[in-house]
Amino acid sequence: MSAQVLSALTIAGSDSGGGAGIQADLKTFAAHRVHGLSALAALTAQHTRGVTAVHVPPVDFLRAQIDACFDDFEIQAVKLGMLANASVIDCVADALEHYRPPFIVLDPVMVATSGAKLLADDALDALRQRLLPMATLITPNIPEAELLLGHRIADAAAAERACAELLDLGATAVLLKGGHLFEGQRVIDRFDDGVAQHEYIHTRLPIDAHGTGCTLASAIAAQLCNGLSLANACEAAIDYVARALQGGYRPGRGEVLVLDHF
Ligand code: PLP
Numbered sequence: 086m087s088a089q090v091l092s093a094l095t096i097a098g099s100d101s102g103g104g105a106g107i108q109a110d111l112k113t114f115a116a117h118r119v120h121g122l123s124a125l126a127a128l129t130a131q132h133t134r135g136v137t138a139v140h141v142p143p144v145d146f147l148r149a150q151i152d153a154c155f156d157d158f159e160i161q162a163v164k165l166g167m168l169a170n171a172s173v174i175d176c177v178a179d180a181l182e183h184y185r186p187p188f189i190v191l192d193p194v195m196v197a198t199s200g201a202k203l204l205a206d207d208a209l210d211a212l213r214q215r216l217l218p219m220a221t222l223i224t225p226n227i228p229e230a231e232l233l234l235g236h237r238i239a240d241a242a243a244a245e246r247a248c249a250e251l252l253d254l255g256a257t258a259v260l261l262k263g264g265h266l267f268e269g270q271r272v273i274d275r276f277d278d279g280v281a282q283h284e285y286i287h288t289r290l291p292i293d294a295h296g297t298g299c300t301l302a303s304a305i306a307a308q309l310c311n312g313l314s315l316a317n318a319c320e321a322a323i324d325y326v327a328r329a330l331q332g333g334y335r336p337g338r339g340e341v342l343v344l345d346h347f
Pocket of ligand 1: 097098099100105106107129131166167194196197198199203294295296297298299
């Protein structure tokens with residue numbers, strides 16, 4: 086057995102259907118040989134056709150989960166996913182200000198592909214003011230970036246400008262996921278840490294999957310635990326999601342694929 090086991094903590098929502106959220110994060114951590122810890126910020130009753138109910142546990146209980154994890158484990162990276170509302174965001178921000186983990190990967194989850202709302206409208210300011218400034222990396226898709234910035238991102242030039250604008254909100258680096266932009270058959274994810282800019286280009290796969298954003302952010306967190314640089318962790322995680330998509334499967338009656346993590 087190795088002397089030191091590095092752990093990654095996901096603070097996010099659970100998906101009873103096993104495709105996204107905490108369940109995707111823990112599978113991704115395991116696939117990267119990183120010990121996975123979890124603090125449930127929200128619970129969704131969910132299947133392959135959508136979200137049927139959401140429960141947000143009391144913030145004291147969320148804080149107790151986070152404290153229990155930091156009390157005992159060597160936490161190298163924290164992944165943040167569905168945080169539901171402003172009081173949950175405040176609770177998470179307070180805890181992270183206290184524990185200051187080396188890496189924080191923030192997936193600013195707002196709306197599921199199915200259309201279900203996963204973040205209250207009045208929580209955007211809390212996300213901007215409390216969590217973006219402490220994030221090592223944020224991984225918005227185009228609609229999330231548009232909401233964070235308050236304007237449309239219509240083309241490649243606007244996406245490049247948006248990366249710089251998102252950095253101005255305080256994160257150390259941004260990976261702007263390009264899947265919602267039409268750039269021919271290619272999907273371009275743009276990385277910017279204020280010094281270097283990278284474009285990760287891959288062919289658009291004709292696959293309608295569930296949990297890709299959660300998987301990507303948790304794969305980045307796992308790769309940071311494994312010692313990769315931020316840009317290399319992003320590149321490796323994008324490749325990982327592409328492979329997981331190709332091996333995806335349909336476990337329920339809905340149209341949505343769940344990713345294969347192994
Ligand atoms: N459910 C939970 C708990 C999530 O955290 C997320 C995304 O982050 C989703 C559902 C939505 O996943 P998707 O948009 O891939 O369907």
